[in-house]
Amino acid sequence: MQTAAAKKEPRLKLNKKRGDQLFSAALVLPTLLITTVFILVPVIDSVIKSFLDFRVRNIISGEPGQWNNFENYTRLFQGGKLLPAIGVTLAFVVGVVLAQFVLGMALALILNSNVKCARFIRSIMMMPWVVPTIISALIWMWIFQPQYGLLKYFVSVITGGAVNDFAILNNPDTALLGVAIAALWKQIPLTTLLLLSGLQNVPEDMLEAATIDGASRTKKFFAIVIPYMKSVISIVVSMAIIENFKQFPLIWTMTGGGPNGSTTTLAILSYREAFVSNNLGSGAAVTTIWMLLMIVVIFVYNRIFRKEDMD
């Protein structure tokens, strides 16, 4: 007489390595699908469209775009707007990322130095980061408003009425600075918080040993603190570069790319081509150039960072 166990069908047996591989593949599958569907496919689609005459009417009618012999690219280079936009984008990214890192690190060091009410300050400090970007832009537009803005009022009071028409966003030489100030106000809190978490992971015993050896504060900062924070700094700066490279709502809301094109970044140019001119092919061409530029910048950044890695 057979037992119940003996009656069961034999189970499909995998060796442990094979099973682990299948298990890992199953776990990676959702990420792969998400990356493919939402990142890879749109990027490839955008690059293809950048070579086509593809307008809004193509979307509405369902007609495919027509190959236009690189016209989107040639028109952009000949139109005289692309190169200034690249220049403005790089100036904005470099300026904001540098200022963001320096100011964020300064604030993190202050908060890490047992200052009174550090927890409270940390909580308050995060408020700009929580505010939606569009709202930030509107707040700063109001502050910078040249006729009835808060900044104009303060400048007027401080100068005793001598400067009554201070208008940072109206001057092509200062408009980008105005937008950068708004961007810094919004982004510094997160930078500070991340750098602060990095600072708190620097081993105390190393710092104490250096102190006993007579190292100055500056020496300890550059020889111990910074190297130990390398991974956090790398992430913070990468995030800042990407965030500011793709910065759109702040600039579009505050200046619309003006005055006189002085704040027209690649993001603004891409939007104008795609959604003001309704020329999606041309917008895709700007986006492709923008993406390539971003890849180059991140690649260079990673190379530089790797060279300086003490490990």
Add this chain to the structure above:
Amino acid sequence: MKKLLAIALAALMSVSMVACGGGTSSSAPAASTASGSGSTAAAADGEKTVIKFANYALLENGYTEFWEGVKAGFEEKYPQYEIEWVTAPYGEIVNQVINQAGGGDKPDMIFGESSWIPTLQDAGLTIPVSEIFDQAYLDKFDPSVMDACKVNSEVYGLPMYSCTFMLYYNKDLFEQAGLDPNAPPTTYDEMLTMAEKLSTLTTADGNKVYPFGQTTASVAISGSAINSMVYNFGGTVLDENGQLATDNQGFKDAITMLQTLDEKGYNPQNAKLKDLRQLFATGQLAMYYDQSWGFNGVLSINPDAANFTASAKPLSGGEGNGAAMLQAHILAYMDNGEERKEGCRLLTEYLITEEVLKDYMTNITPAYPVIEDMKDMELNPVLEGATGATDNVINTPSIPMLNDLNLELCTLAQNVTVSDTDVDTAIEQFNSAAQAYVG
């Protein structure tokens, strides 16, 4: 067991992702078809046909009540129809419609401005109004306003009411400057003379009073306002074939006037229309150009503005006679089948009547009627000074990239003001940039 659970969850997520991803291309048209046939089937069952109406004004101060009233009144009169709003802010409504239409869910109607028509037509988002209305009804509309809504000789948007860029001025500030509040300027030279006196004023809290406001910020409507100013001087931006035509004295005079106003500090730099409305409402701006319905924006900031505001015809300058650009609020239509087109027809014929629009045009949106049935309607009192302004108008030729051209006009204005470029060089740069958008 844990492994099995993890795999099951991963599989579930993957399946969900695939389902989500497919939705954009395949299920959207299916949903649209279902919606369309649903409307028909619903009507056959005695249920309601939905009219999707894209309307930015629902989100703007002062307009919501009117449009909700239109919905309630229409649905009461025609219970077989239901209006469903599609809303987005003014600057985003066209993109909202494009995105929705691209997903296979076209709205039936759009409320917008006549300057949007070339873009909507080029995108394939509007149909000729002759596909909705019979000729007898269309013949009731002012032909010059209908001309402003034409692309290739076909009307693609039905005007609700019209106006020009006209002059609003502050009678109290005129009095304070020793000027006759009932004698606004009629020419740019007169305006400059008056501006000299007005520029000496300050507000009660010490703020500067700007004598004259002309919008030059980087938004398409500012470009339309600058184009209208060129017409004031007898100039042109485009010829009747839609080709660039800036080699004329009127164009140069208008741009030179913008520079003069800036050099004298008369015009708030790089201001949007909403900035000018804010300044005007708070007594910091003595006169400015706006569409007639911009006055609602002023009133929403300062309800007392009705007591000090008056209007005047656009100024004339140089060899020009003060002609201005015609503006209209329009209704544009899409083809979602005969039943919904019929709903659009009924809604339009209900809407553009004195009964529905009288209070709106008298108290909310000052504008001029465009349909024969409303020609004797009482106008908003603030328009009294500008009476006849719509008799001296010019229609801008329709080109698909009108928005881009308008933005280039803004850049030109900024070039001669905030960038201090000389007029000839700035015009040369404008011609070079604008060439890409015409022909």
